[in-house]
Amino acid sequence: MFAFLLGRLGMLLPTLFGLTLLTFFLVRLLPGDPVSSMLGIMAADTTLRDALTAQMGLDRPLPLQYVRYLAALSQGDLGQSIATGEPVLAAFFQRFPATLELTLAAMGLALLAGIPLGTLAAARRDSLIDRGIMALALTGYSMPIYWWGLLAILFFSVGLGEIAPAWALPVSGRIAVEFDPDPLTGFMLVDSFLSEETGALRSALEHLLLPSLVLGTLPLAVIARMTRSSVLEIMREDYVRAARAKGLSPARVLVAHVLRNALTPIVTVAGLLVSVLLGGAVLTETIFAWPGIGRWMIEAVWQRDYPVLQGGLLLIALLVILVNFLVDVLHGVLNPRIRHGT
């Protein structure tokens, strides 16, 4: 197991190296000089220009710049935001819990609804239920998330024409303005619960509901499809026939024999979906004014805040790599064939 872990970690190093190269050169090599775009019309002032170039170390040769970038990275220094002057790392972690809360809720929703739906579709294969679920899943993953967000606002908050929505949900921010729980953990659900204000937790939940539904739809569709095909595959195995032959009820066979073995590919897909979720969070946070990483990055784009863009990309990619690594390890734990096969 230890050798397996070490091997997997070793494979990460070149990827990490590639990643730093990527974020470094993204800002430097592409046309458009960061200094002049940062200064805007003030770029005509050559003294200011030279000063900023020197301050950012952009007057040094590229390899040296890269080495300095790596050295700073190794000390956790991702630079400072041009717009606010905050250190990028601190700013990231200040906003990260909001995004994490949103993505966890979306992923939870996707798993909780997707696995049962996919299993049901497989168990009732080719029935009307199966067709219905698969048609919904196909719609779900063809749905543009930004449109789905607007529709959700229309259905659940604004109402359609004369028909008011049954339950008007809030569509902006993380909690109603009258509540201001101390940011102890950064997770609004936990903080509002700890604040013990009546209605705070409810308000936080209501604010979370629509964004996580919108963000969770694509993973839900993918997981439902994946579960269905995985369950169908396992149902053809001999040991399933054996289990049924020895008289176990179909439901028990499905849960104890089929589903348990069908979960491995689902774990993989769920891990890969983290990257999709973080990408979708950019749009969801923009639509629902959710103060997370996605909106922060989009604001950085508008303000041409390159250190934020560069640092944010790097941190998000690190997160994705970490999750994929954990999924890989989990895989090895679940499936000894993988552990010993490499």
Add this chain to the structure above:
Amino acid sequence: MASSTPVSAMEPESPRGVPLARAPASPRQGGILNGVMPLAVLWLFCLFAMAACAPWLAPHDPTEQFREHLLLPPAWSGGTLAFPFGTDDLGRDMLSRLLHGARLSLMIGLAANIAALVPGVILGLFAASHPRCFGFFTMRLMDALLALPSLLLAVAVVAVLGAGLVNTILAIALVQLPGVVRLTRAAALDELGRDYVTASRMAGAGTIRLLFAAVLPNCLPPLIVQATLGFSVAILDVAALGFLGLGAPPPTPEWGAMLASARDFIETAPWVVYLPGMAIMSAVLAINLFGDGLRDWLDPKLRMAM
């Protein structure tokens, strides 16, 4: 692959080449959707036809502002036939904008697709044939690209290059590149070990000839499916960039940009929200259905399993 093609590509391939359950295990999964497949093809055909003929079909110029007809509802809910799908907040004809938008979306999608496929296939083939140095380096770089959520990467590229049509195409092509490279490499590695490749090599074929004349044609089926599904992802991403205000500059009639400006009128004029979204989704859905069908049809292993 995860980031650029969320559904299609992540199913068959496991991260480290350990075989997973193949995606559509049910032989008759296609059967569920077979009924709508002709409809999807028909709709795709219509979309391409409409995109090609947009200047002649559109009743008005897509950027012309009819100031006396702001936010006019569609003809079926109280508008006039002069503006069958109503007008937007600047009095521009929705139908004309949608038609021209189809042109733009399909064109950008196709261009991005080709811009990802050509270098992706070449890199993938050489990564398979030179696994030691070139292949290793390429694949790690692709891994790094894959670790970035596709939309964020596209946003970052556009942020650095500047918003605009060509840069949108470049950004989306870059996002799709790792998926193509990985798929090509995996398929080519499979083929390189086969007897016909050895035979061809023994007959004196050089690397280039071996890769492009012998190996590539046999890798095509999964690549065609990937290209189809990549096309739908490209359309989604184009519109996402447009929605974020990073796509084609206004007043370009781009579906995503139309949605972005529609946000403020969601209560008063819901049709400016419905129509562009419907256009995006119907196009993506049709392409996905087509791609699914194509996969079932092109994958001989699945056909034999039936």
